[in-house]
Amino acid sequence: MAERRIVVIGTGYVGLTTGACLASLGHQVMCVDIDVEKIDRLRAGRIPMLEPGLADLVRDGQVSGRLEFTVDGDAAVAGTEFLFLCLPTPKGADGGADLRATESTVARIRDTLPVGCVVVNKSTVPVGTSVRIAGLLDRPDVAVVSNPEFLREGSAVTDFLKPDRIVVGADVPEAGARVAGLYSRLRAPVLVTDAASAELVKYVANCFLAMKLSFVNAVAEMCEHFDADVDEVLDAVGRDPRIGRSYLRPGPGWGGSCLPKDSDAMLRMADTVGFSFPLLRATIESNAQQLERVVTKLATAFGGSLDGARVGLLGLTFKAGTNDLRGSPALAVAELLAARGAELLACDPTVAGGTEVDGITVMDDPYQVAENAEALVLLTDWPQFRALDWVRMAKFLDGTVVLDTRNHLDPEKLGSAGLVCHGIGRSLKPRSWTGAPPAG
Ligand SMILES: NC(=O)c1ccc[n+]([C@@H]2O[C@H](COP(=O)([O-])OP(=O)(O)OC[C@H]3O[C@@H](n4cnc5c(N)ncnc54)[C@H](O)[C@@H]3O)[C@@H](O)[C@H]2O)c1
């Protein structure tokens, strides 16, 4: 595989992973960002996100000279063969994706791009954006290719280097083949399609995942009403390969920097063509209800009112394994609890004690959080919380209620410490089913 010259604009989760991984595949990569401090830190090998393997890849790339960082990418852009756009596309005022970072970047580089260069968009963007970028560039010699990214935070490097599939959407087949060639060393399935289909694939994937989770959380509610156990129901259901076992864990609601904004953007896209997309609408509404349901469960355990109740929160990030707080359901639940008058303290392995997050005081030590609390709510499934000494936690607590919104804790262990562990969709009946066929 020939080494290619690549510029990556935006060094966030997607841009930095893309840059470091493409350098590890032998390409010559220049990463560009407008954040001066970030670029200084990256040059010094300091990685702002918790991503296993990323720091090593960045270091290797810098040592080999294949990976560089700059705030001034003009010279690199002028000599590049591929320009990757990895820019934020947050939720805009109308619910759709805000494309301002992408559009202003395209306007800035349009006269600098060399003849024959390929612009590769990796950001999640509404259908039609590749065509729009091509229009803004107004450079018939420069092709625009959609190459959506499917990495998950916390496993970004592995997801990038061992992808289920690489999607390349090109209206000019030759440009698509050139982009596919960049990944040839990965030996992954490359699906080449048109730009509109590739752009839609990304939204469909995230919306399907969101729908699956809203369904799972609704199933958990059914289990509570009918005294069934959600973990056992979903274990059995998920063994049907048509359904699959992954993405079946109930929780406080789904969140993060992608699923919420992408499902809103998909709905906005549907609105523009007059399609109401009731299934997606219900998926989003169900998620808002799930957050409320967590709060109602805690209030019920308190006899109705949370006003003045001291509540300790275990976990703030949107899932375990990341230090990303964007779109965290933990923070959304915290906001609802605070609105009902609860006094909150929190701890999270990735947030330093002494800091305030959305007005919540964060402590380093979960036992300190327990010391001040009448109840605990586990919101992120960090393994550290499961491994806590619950007898010690119980001694510090002023009450007995623990609401485990991830079904992460061992209810028996908490029970023997004198605590009542309320899960999501968990039956309080003693469990007997082992999954093995009955004897005889
Ligand atoms: N985070 C994920 O897990 C993930 C996965 C797949 C796809 N995506 C999509 O990829 C895109 C990027 O997401 P992200 O999470 O990497 O974003 P991010 O917020 O982590 O990073 C964006 C970076 O772009 C920089 N930036 C902003 N404007 C710029 C400009 N004009 N010029 C240069 N740099 C600029 C920011 O300083 C930041 O470093 C989004 O469309 C997102 O939906 C994200």
Ligand SMILES: O=c1ccn([C@@H]2O[C@H](COP(=O)(O)OP(=O)(O)O[C@H]3O[C@H](CO)[C@@H](O)[C@H](O)[C@H]3O)[C@@H](O)[C@H]2O)c(=O)[nH]1
């Ligand atoms: O069984 C599960 C799985 C996930 N979640 C929650 O769902 C949310 C999203 O989780 P995850 O998908 O792991 O997060 P991201 O890292 O944001 O990844 C999603 O969003 C990325 C950005 O678009 C895509 O690239 C990924 O493929 C897609 O999984 C989090 O709040 C999780 O806690 C559950 O509640 N139960």
